Amino acid sequence: MSATPAGATAPQTRSLGICLACGCKCPKPLAMRYEWNGLSFPAFECPACGMRGLRVQPVGETLARMYSAEYFQTDFRCGRSDTVSSDEAAFRPENDGLLARFEPYRGQGRLLEVGSAYGLLLKHATERGWQATGLELSHDAVMHARGLGLTVHEGTLESVAIPEGSFDIVYMGDVLEHVPDCHDAAARVAALLAPGGHFIVRGPITTHSLARRLGLALYGAVGRDIVLREPPYHLWEFTPASLTRLMRAVGLEVLAIEESKIPPGRPHGKKSAAQQWVMGAIDAVNVPITRMWNAFGDRALLIARKPLRAARG
Numbered sequence: 568m569s570a571t572p573a574g575a576t577a578p579q580t581r582s583l584g585i586c587l588a589c590g591c592k593c594p595k596p597l598a599m600r601y602e603w604n605g606l607s608f609p610a611f612e613c614p615a616c617g618m619r620g621l622r623v624q625p626v627g628e629t630l631a632r633m634y635s636a637e638y639f640q641t642d643f644r645c646g647r648s649d650t651v652s653s654d655e656a657a658f659r660p661e662n663d664g665l666l667a668r669f670e671p672y673r674g675q676g677r678l679l680e681v682g683s684a685y686g687l688l689l690k691h692a693t694e695r696g697w698q699a700t701g702l703e704l705s706h707d708a709v710m711h712a713r714g715l716g717l718t719v720h721e722g723t724l725e726s727v728a729i730p731e732g733s734f735d736i737v738y739m740g741d742v743l744e745h746v747p748d749c750h751d752a753a754a755r756v757a758a759l760l761a762p763g764g765h766f767i768v769r770g771p772i773t774t775h776s777l778a779r780r781l782g783l784a785l786y787g788a789v790g791r792d793i794v795l796r797e798p799p800y801h802l803w804e805f806t807p808a809s810l811t812r813l814m815r816a817v818g819l820e821v822l823a824i825e826e827s828k829i830p831p832g833r834p835h836g837k838k839s840a841a842q843q844w845v846m847g848a849i850d851a852v853n854v855p856i857t858r859m860w861n862a863f864g865d866r867a868l869l870i871a872r873k874p875l876r877a878a879r880g
């Protein structure tokens with residue numbers, strides 16, 4: 568503790584001995600790690616269920632520090648966005664597109680957004696007649712959303728008591744990969760859905776892209792790690808297959824997974840000019856492949872449904 572500067576707290580991390588997605592005690596190293604604040608966060612892959620994530624995860628104060636108000640200004644979506652979270656005009660077209668996707672699953676129009684940030688999707692949903700509710704961890708973001716007249720619970724799926732079976736859609740956008748226990752979060756969402764309700768998840772599947780697959784294979788072959796020098800925001804590195812297994816494990820049926828690929832020119836984290844050039848060239852090939860075959864994307868939209876009757880046995 569004496570090495571910690573005055574006013575700061577000691578870094579807090581935890582090491583996972585098991586895969587939280589399936590309980591397997593056999594996670595094996597994956598050839599990548601984050602380096603941040605003098606700490607190392609190595610990744611794992613579960614041979615049983617294919618889940619990838621961080622073997623060492625930030626918790627407590629270390630996790631909280633990653634999500635200060637600054638996160639919503641500069642770092643949300645991992646620095647890929649040109650706008651701040653509260654810029655309504657910038658998010659209107661994207662939210663309109665998303666809400667159009669929700670429409671076939673409207674039911675009674677009861678929508679919960681987990682990780683509702685500044686509440687813009689909730690606001691745009693309310694304008695379209697949805698009964699929209701938010702759940703958000705950041706106090707600043709909750710206050711902003713409530714200032715727009717929206718209903719937002721402050722806390723997490725774990726800490727806030729929300730009546731089970733009470734939503735037609737639960738949406739998580741760029742959130743599930745950030746939660747400490749993805750299986751627990753998905754199970755809680757499944758419980759919140761009304762029978763026949765839908766869980767819609769959108770977010771990164773970065774290690775599924777061509778460039779990252781190639782990088783993992785090459786680095787793994789020579790016993791080295793891809794090093795990402797940025798905060799370890801993504802505790803989970805989903806793939807379409809592991810995400811599908813996760814949904815099935817909590818009793819949901821997967822209806823669709825739509826992959827997309829971020830065009831070259833927005834490299835993730837700090838990279839050398841040579842790394843950026845190689846990744847740009849691979850990404851240029853990757854974009855049309857993903858568009859044509861719904862494969863090798865680095866982002867996914869998944870739609871899963873809660874069965875009308877729970878499976879017996």
Ligand SMILES: [Zn+2]
Nearest residue numbers: 586589613616
């Ligand atoms: Zn597993």
